[in-house]
Amino acid sequence: MNTPFQRPYGTPLPLEDDEFILRDLVRMVRQQLGWVIGITAVVAAVATLYAYSLPAIYAADALLQVQAKNADSNPLSRASQMMGGTSQLGTETEIEIIRSRSVLEPVVNAFRLNVSVSPVVMPYLGNLARRFAKPGEPAPAWFGMSRYAWGGEQIDLELLGVPAALEGVPLTLRALGNDSFALYDPEGMKLLSGQVGEIVDDGPLQIRIGKLVARPGTEFTVTRSNQLAAIGGLAKSLLVLEQGKQTGIVQISMESSDRVRAMQIANAVVQSYVRQNLERHQEETARTLDFLNAEVPRVRADLEKAEDALAALQQRQGAVKPTSEAQSYLAGGLELDRQIAQLNLQRTQLLQRFMPGHPQVQTIDTQLGQLRALQQKLESRFHDMPASEKAGVRMERDVKIAQEIYISLQNKTQELMINRAGMVGNVHVLDEALVPSSPVKPKRALIIAAGLILGLVLAVLTVFLRRAVFGRMHEMEEIERRLALPMFGEIPFSPAQSWLEDYSRLEATAPPELPLPVELAGAEHVPVTPERAEEWLPAATRPVLAESRPHDEAIEALCGICTQFQFTLEQMGHRVVAMVGATSGVGKSFVTSNLGTLLAKSNRRVLLIDGDLRRQRLSGYFNRAAGMGLSEMLGGRIDANQAVVPTGVSNLWIVPAGNFGATPAELLMNTRFRQALDTYARTYDLVIIDTPPVLDHNDAMAVSALAAATVMVLRTGAHTEEQIVDAVKRLKRAGGNVVGGILNTVVGDAVPQSDSLSDTLARAAGQPA
Template structure:
């Protein structure tokens, strides 16, 4: 006896074959290829619609080069500790400057980005009408709705100032006709009324409309943002970054829908930064000139005093010829004094910009201390010189140092004067932004290619998910592999079968037509013939020749299978008895145009003999027993002690007895009949049974001691039959019919 345990053991062995799993997935994709292609086509169409209606985005960028600061910023930079602060390029600080309000604010003002004006359009229809209009050529209002803009309107505001309470609020500008307009607040109160081309002012609101082309009554939305919000909003669209690391090349880029305006705004930001940088350099040069011009008189006085003292000493003592040792001391002392004087000048300069705690000031002070200590050590080596010689050397040193510092500052004053007159600075625009020809997004070709692959992936995932989530099994391999129920026959479903509608088609006598008689060469009939051959081997070791045909639920087509199988067995020369065992809803008699009574119920109740309820059909060798009168207790009749003997005696008179039973899960009649039959078959319909439902049916039949020979898979989709192993002897048999609704 085949039991579910036996079945599961067989399935476990088969499931170890990984190739079978892969083959199932591939077959599933082929079977549902139209789902995959349909979903892929939908994704491609959606992508096509997106790239068609999506607004193209263009990108423009400008390159700015930042070089090391020149020596003009400090009078003696070449000989000071400031060189320790110039090892890296100042690109990080310059990037912050570009993103500052000082740079972006002028661009916002120049391009009037602190306010916006847009026409009020009727939803959808207004956009369609405006699409076919030209600027300056007004379209006629649709349906007489003059308050909406329908295309061709032009509104240009040169300036607008509103009180703080109205900032970022949606105001309404109404065209009054004859070049007049009115500005209203969000509640519709009139704020100001004016004439095009003339400034208008009232209640803290100032507005100047340069041009207004619109039908009288047309409304426009006007928004005046806070200046800070406008700058920050514009700044969020400006991207600034260094190209590479420590290259000194800064890229300024912007994205926008208008390629020309995007490039123009990008260049405006670069120009504003360069202008701000030059102004800063000129301001620094002016401050330095002021500082140096203030120091020159003092240094000139020191030089004149030192030269006077040296001249007086020479007149008093005569010419002086220093020794070799004195010459070394003089040269070294002059160098130390020059360095100290230059550092003190830079300290004074830095203290005008920074506090004493600034790192640059502290670095200068540390170097002054170091050089002063070195000078003291140097002076100590020459303290043994004669006093007259030491005095003479000191006077010569002071005069020389004062002269060098004074001349150096004079040169710096001249350089800074030239710098202030025409500052170049240490930055320059390397590449200006050009109008881009192609948008950066959407990337149409990339999106379309990606949509094809995405559609195929989504379609495949949908098919797999539907396979996992759907209640209906459509592949007989799943039943064999998971439940171990052998599928001895698969009856495929095709369009011809559906059109013919064999289950309900009637002949001229009102009978349901039998497919095996009306279309003997139909692929479905050929599949049943193949099952007939397999049946003879499957039941060869059964205890009797009684076959039970049942299904888990109504609608599997077991009546269709029973009638046509019985007809084919009879045509093969067998004596066949077809019994309608469904004494609740049976209707096999409709295939032969005979009333249901008398029949099985009368035979079981012993009111009639078997010979009195057996019907001869027009198919040679085929006899039938109908349900008879519908009894109130079909199950009780089947459980009578003499019922088994009646069926077995009928089996001895025929080569094959086929009993069409009610659904297994609906009533208990099928299990009772199955326990009497030597072989039971479970008729399953593609797509309507869950795995759990079939397992419950198998368990219920097996618990009654029924021998389950196998299953018949009915109404299998054509592609499943084509690609699966159930192809009717290697041929792609397909047929079309509606299963019995029981």
């Protein structure tokens, strides 16, 4: 049969079992709620400051409608439809044309977008200050930083010409007062100076400022960009999208911190594109007209030549009416020749744009081949016709074909001339851009919300990091689950105990005169230092809470621990118990004194031993801070029974620490201590030994090895996981039997309020509070 695995006490959870659960997160957040709130508030404040420091960005929108090209006005489009093609909107093509240099370059030149000028501002603070300034009235400099612009400055840079080496290089323009300025390179070298309204020409460097409103000393950053870079920058700031799919509706959006300028640039791009679109269509029509005007004289000459040849033939042969067979040949030949001539015209137009291998050209070539084959069949049918009649029919056919082609070219020329005069292109402006009323960027609410979320995430991560680095243990369940250390219970923080100690210190007599040499058997003279004088205060400095406030919440909790403590010890048969702490300041002596008092009140003979020979905290609770005790017994000056003194509490005795010794650890490892413990175990129902901190001294390990059981006193938030594990390991290596722990000074959500210190002092003096 498989038995469940039981982890030894003080063993941390293995990694595969250390699963994160929601309860752990809630516990950690609750324990470090101040950190969570503080970090979240700081990050949210930074996000708010960042959101309001960003300049407002406005977007001006214009709408265009792109229509399919009119096939009747374009011979090429009509030829495509005749060959089975369909008319497409081509919106994607038009969008790319809008972004092209031919459309954007006129806008760049018109608005001088290749020249940028901006005031030098203090990061974050400068943008905030500019929000409260009035345009045209420069705000005073903050903190005496006059080189920065703090709002209200205005500048109009009308001209800036630089050599190629300075293109894209930020230059510094400094206002000097009295409408004068100076221009500096990035190294601070002065390039030129001048007055507002005048053109300053210094060879390849030219500048003209139309308006300058700024405090003397205010600096601006001016840059002349490369023309290609300026066009690319405009293209990036433009958003061109088709509304829907195959709708032909195109939206052009321009973003800028100046909403009026955004509207003007958006409309300028629209007008530039419409003008370019119209010019493209007019150019196409002009090329067709040039081709037709060049063909008309040649076709007219061919017509005149055919007419003269027919007239000469008729004059020689006389007026002879063609036979029915000749008429049939003439009609069929005319129709074939007309179609062939029309296809040849279209092929000539296509070859002006495409290569002979283009699919449209090859389609026309295929149709021409089919028509010529039909023409050859027709010629073969009328091969036996008399030569004279056949010659007349051919000449008459040539005249009619030439007449049709000439009239068709004349009509087409007139039609294209009329179309060019009234051409509007296939692009129409539906909505012009207007001045936007509200900014589209930044999304301040979104930035602040993101800051709150980021702050909360960072706060939680900080909680995890603090736990990983410091790892303070705060709750009994956490200690039991992570370290498998059984806990007898937890003791809430007692304000009454703290205030009683404060009151007792006020009423305590002065410590003995220092230095106080102490003579111990086999030990050196050890003076009591001023830093340790407090430990020599008489009994009133540390009253036992179980006696003065028996109904305090901490004593109520100790009563429950006392019951479980007795049950555990009775089951194991232990008589000698060592109370240990991982570090100092955990309240171990407080727990020992009050626990011993409660056990004594339950009709048990209890002996307390102050094994902390270095600080003797436990002795101070029972007015035994000075005198003979454990040190003298271990030094052989008194026996075990002589070291025991009453505490004033029924069934409770104490072995005080006695005077200080030079080597406490060696004294506790003395065989006399083991013999004394055996004697006490036979005399008393329970022997409780108070010890120094485990991680600070080796005394506790020596005591734990002699005790039958060891109980570890912990303080909430005072120990890391590593400290507790290290303390348990040390005790186990020394032979100690750690049976459990007690968590002290637990701060709950509702701690009963005790009397104030003034109330306590007044009551002690016999006065009303």
